[in-house]
Structure formats: C-alpha cells, structure tokens
Amino acid sequence: MNDAGGVLPPHACPDMVSALEDDDVPLVYWDKVREYGIKILDGGSAILVIQFCPWCGTALPTSLRGERADELERQGFSPLAEDLPEEFRTGAWWRARGL
Numbered sequence: 001m002n003d004a005g006g007v008l009p010p011h012a013c014p015d016m017v018s019a020l021e022d023d024d025v026p027l028v029y030w031d032k033v034r035e036y037g038i039k040i041l042d043g044g045s046a047i048l049v050i051q052f053c054p055w056c057g058t059a060l061p062t063s064l065r066g067e068r069a070d071e072l073e074r075q076g077f078s079p080l081a082e083d084l085p086e087e088f089r090t091g092a093w094w095r096a097r098g099l
Contacts, residue, residue, distance in 0.1 A: 015055035031091035
C-alpha cells in the first residue's frame with residue numbers, strides 16, 4: 001500500500017514498486033513521514049518500520065516522523081490534529097524543505 005498519491009517513493013526498485021501496488025503484500029510506504037514498513041496484521045494500522053529494501057538490500061531513506069512532529073509543533077499543531085495544513089497530509093512538506 002502506497003499513500004504517496006501517485007508520486008513514486010524515494011526508493012522505487014521494480015520489486016518494491018510492485019509490492020507496494022499489491023494489496024496482498026503487507027508492505028506500506030507512508031509518504032507523509034517517508035516510512036517503509038510491514039503491516040502488523042492485528043486489525044490496526046501499526047507497522048514494523050524497515051530500514052532496507054527486502055528485495056535489493058538498498059538502505060531506505062530515514063523516517064521523517066520526528067522532523068514532521070517538530071515542524072508541526074513549531075506551527076502550533078499536534079501531529080494528530082484534524083485541522084493540519086494540507087501539505088502535512090502528504091510528503092509535500094518534506095519535499096518543499098528539500099529533506
């Protein structure tokens with residue numbers, strides 16, 4: 001599952017792209033925090049973050065979860081707020097900052 005909204009994730013070897021597009025593979029990419037992970041199949045939304053591509057072994061980009069939370073705090077928002085600026089709902093915020 002890929003939440004990048006049509007944008008290829010930063011690491012996109014052919015096998016990774018194929019897996020992210022296949023709903024039967026529990027691999028996810030969360031663009032808003034630039035995280036790759038394996039879904040924990042317990043009915044929730046938790047993932048086990050991975051640091052290397054399972055197919056080609058390439059190191060994946062580091063998660064920006066902390067940086068996103070810090071930036072939102074600077075702007076007076078909680079990361080869980082429902083009224084977040086639109087850019088923080090996708091990876092637009094980190095792309096705009098060249099991260």
